[in-house]
Amino acid sequence: GDSVTQMEGPVTLSEEAFLTINCTYTATGYPSLFWYVQYPGEGLQLLLKATKADDKGSNKGFEATYRKETTSFHLEKGSVQVSDSAVYFCALGDTGNQFYFGTGTSLTVIP
Amino acid sequence: DAGVTQSPTHLIKTRGQHVTLRCSPISGHKSVSWYQQVLGQGPQFIFQYYEKEERGRGNFPDRFSARQFPNYSSELNVNALLLGDSALYLCASSSPDSPLHFGNGTRLTVT
Numbered sequence: 001g002d003s004v005t006q007m008e009g010p011v012t013l014s015e016e017a018f019l020t021i022n023c024t025y026t027a028t029g030y031p032s033l034f035w036y037v038q039y040p041g042e043g044l045q046l047l048l049k050a051t052k053a054d055d056k057g058s059n060k061g062f063e064a065t066y067r068k069e070t071t072s073f074h075l076e077k078g079s080v081q082v083s084d085s086a087v088y089f090c091a092l093g094d095t096g097n098q099f100y101f102g103t104g105t106s107l108t109v110i111p
Numbered sequence: 112d113a114g115v116t117q118s119p120t121h122l123i124k125t126r127g128q129h130v131t132l133r134c135s136p137i138s139g140h141k142s143v144s145w146y147q148q149v150l151g152q153g154p155q156f157i158f159q160y161y162e163k164e165e166r167g168r169g170n171f172p173d174r175f176s177a178r179q180f181p182n183y184s185s186e187l188n189v190n191a192l193l194l195g196d197s198a199l200y201l202c203a204s205s206s207p208d209s210p211l212h213f214g215n216g217t218r219l220t221v222t
Binding site: 004006032034036041042043044045046049089091093096097098099100101102103104 | 115142144146151152153154155156159166167169201203205210211212213214215216
């Protein structure tokens with residue numbers, strides 16, 4: 001079945017450091033891929049998405065490219081800020097709009 | 112525009128009791144999905160409803176049930192609560208051309 005494997009955390013970075021959170025997926029069809037972010041005490045917020053191979057999703061300085069050949073959708077940001085501290089979830093959406101989430105990666109950015 | 116709203120925000124129940132959680136989708140969204148998020152894990156799919164019909168069901172026991180109303184709001188019911196049902200229950204709404212938009216969830220504690 002469809003699934004997502006996500007880099008385990010927690011991840012601690014200094015402000016302005018480069019961020020990569022790895023995500024790989026297994027899917028039988030042609031899913032859409034997403035990154036969601038969850039701040040403490042809140043629900044999930046969509047960060048970015050890509051709907052087909054080679055698409056690049058981007059938002060708030062974060063980027064991820066849908067790589068079909070490596071079944072990956074790694075999240076990157078060139079310079080993290082303290083306000084980026086949160087839990088990040090990689091997700092796969094199948095054609096029926098059912099979503100499969102990774103286990104989440106906690107990011108802490110220190111000044 | 113109002114986002115997805117869920118009620119209550121927090122709930123404490125005793126083993127064996129039942130609980131009803133409520134969700135109002137974003138205006139114009141006809142699909143509602145329910146997810147269970149256990150502490151430290153990613154959300155797990157429970158149900159999806161579209162136009163009042165069940166469109167998908169995750170791997171949850173029959174103690175879990177849901178329904179969608181003509182105004183597209185939804186209820187999730189859990190009977191015979193177990194300690195392991197303690198989790199954050201997330202509701203998400205979507206339209207055919209949009210990804211999931213999540214509410215802030217209902218935190219259920221079973222004692």
